Amino acid sequence: MIDESSIEDSAVTVERRSPEDVFSLLANDVRIEILHALGETPDTSLSFSELQARVDVADSGNFNYHLEKLCGSFIRKDDDYELTHAGEQIIGAMLAGTYTADATIEPILLDWNCLLCGGAMTAEYFGERAHISCQTCGKGAVFPFPPGCLTQFDRSELPAAFARWLRQLVKRTIAGFCHVCAGRVDGALARLPGGTEANPKPSQAAFECQRCGGGMRFSGATLATFHPQVESFFFEHDLHLLAGHASRAWSRLDRFDSETLETDPPRLEMTFAHGGETLTAEIMPDATIRTVQRYATDS
Ligand SMILES: [Zn+2]
Ligand SMILES: [Zn+2]
Known part of the structure; x- marks a missing residue:
């Protein structure tokens, strides 16, 4: 059993190496082959001889030289050898094609229309990005x-x-x-820039990374759909959030609304109504959801 108090009290130790040093280790075919060989069975550590049998290098000295270079960064050496988290990420990136693939998908017509203008929605792919947008x-x-x-x-x-x-990118972002x-x-x-005090442009949930400067921005409605009570509202009304972009589910609602309650600091209220029920979610300035209310709609 893990004693959480001892984790809180213990210091976090991180050994930092420069990215140049670490990534220059990968500029070698044998080392890439070694990582791939370990990646074939990511949950299993391999002995020196098992690993060498998977890599096409007959000279044990040469093999050992390259293997040792990877230990401590991409490979963990205990009695046997296994991938570190960074090693798994490298294998994952190679499989995902981040470094090697480029592709285009022509627009695919979707089965709902734009909530803003009624135009046709399509999904397409170019520049390594998916675009779900109104034509x-x-x-x-x-x-x-x-x-x-x-x-x-x-x-x-x-x-x-x-x-x-x-959805999993947004979920990870909301998790921090x-x-x-x-x-x-x-x-x-x-x-959003523009608008007036009387008629402000809507606010978005903006999450910024303290480390790489990246992050994500998405609407308050998207944020709200990750609250468990909101998610179950959609599920119970057969509006499946995973069947397409969330705007597909919103397009099927009886009513969908985003209201700015205050502008400084901003607070939003989302309203989703369907099948005789209304649900509201209040979003706070720190992009968290304070209250969710669900009630029968007067008819
Ligand atoms: Zn549109
Ligand atoms: Zn980052």
């Missing part, structure tokens, strides 16, 4: 999607795959981790 006003979601994953889905499956991928570097992210409601 008329151009509004929508743009987000990175690993090119190496495109070939794992039929064209008809891709829109839902894009939506599921986006950067989707790029896993650094800490903190959220805040940020008003």
Whole structure:
């Protein structure tokens, strides 16, 4: 059993090495082969001889030289050898095609219309990004999607795959981790530029990474759908948030509204109504949800 008090009290030890030093280790075919060999069975550590049998290097001295170079960064050596977290990330990045693939998917027509202008919604892919957007006003979601994953889905499956991928990116962000570097992210409601005090532009939830400067921005409605009470409202009304981008579910609601309660600091209220029920979610300046209310709608 883990004693949480001892974890809190203990100092965190991190040994830092320069990225140049660490990544220069990978500029060698044998070392890449060694990482791939360990990546074939990521949950199993291998002995020296088992690992060498998977790598096409007959000279044990040469093999050992390259293996030792990777130990401490991409490989952990106990009695046996296994990938470190960084090693797993390198293998994952190679499989996802981040470094090696480039692809384009022509627009796929989706089964709902733009909530802003009624235009046709499409899913497409270029520049290593998925675009779920309106063909008329151009509004929508743009987000990175690993090119190496495109070939794992039929064209008809891709829109839902894009939506599921986006949902886990947002989930990770709301949980407080950067989707790029896993650094800490903190959220805040940020008003979109333009508008007036009387008629402000809507606010977005903005999460910025303290480490890499990356992050994500998404609407208050998207943020709200990750609250368990809101998620179950959609689920119980057969409005599936994973079947497509969340705006597909919103387009099927009887009523969907985003209201600015205050502008400085901003506070928002989302309203979702369907099948005789209304749900409201209040979003605070730090992009957290304070209250969710669900009630029967007067008719
Ligand atoms: Zn539109
Ligand atoms: Zn980051």
